[in-house]
């Protein structure tokens with residue numbers, strides 16, 4: 001069944017992200033609902049890769065404020081200003097940020113003290129407006145690299161695709 005949770009923790013990253021992207025496409029086929037897509041992606045990525053925290057911060061006030069969206073993991077901070085921490089930096093620059101050691105990142109926001117490294121990917125709508133960011137935190141230092149960036153950016157590109165009309 002396509003909805004079965006994948007376990008990809010030991011699988012090479014390019015293959016794991018390709019499997020995840022396929023699964024997410026199948027599960028979300030015909031669904032044009034941003035929050036349903038965010039919740040599904042958070043669950044699929046979190047349970048397949050088993051990091052510490054996986055989820056979205058959505059733009060609440062454009063250019064100013066992010067607010068927590070669908071996620072998996074322990075309680076996340078509710079609001080993050082643009083430019084603050086890793087999520088706020090990705091939102092302000094519109095670029096993916098990979099942090100090998102969160103303790104060395106100025107202004108890193110500690111929601112879970114076990115967090116050691118993270119990747120934050122900006123999420124755009126079809127008009128290149130910023131919808132939010134996707135944040136994955138790990139309890140291992142240096143857990144993320146270019147392969148994670150490529151894999152996650154490919155999955156999140158679905159939000160930038162024009163939606164089928166009614």
Ligand code: SME
Pocket residue numbers: 053075076077080084085086087088107108109110111112115118135137
């Ligand atoms: N890691 C983020 C804060 C959010 S949480 O860890 C869930 C940051 O510094 O932007």
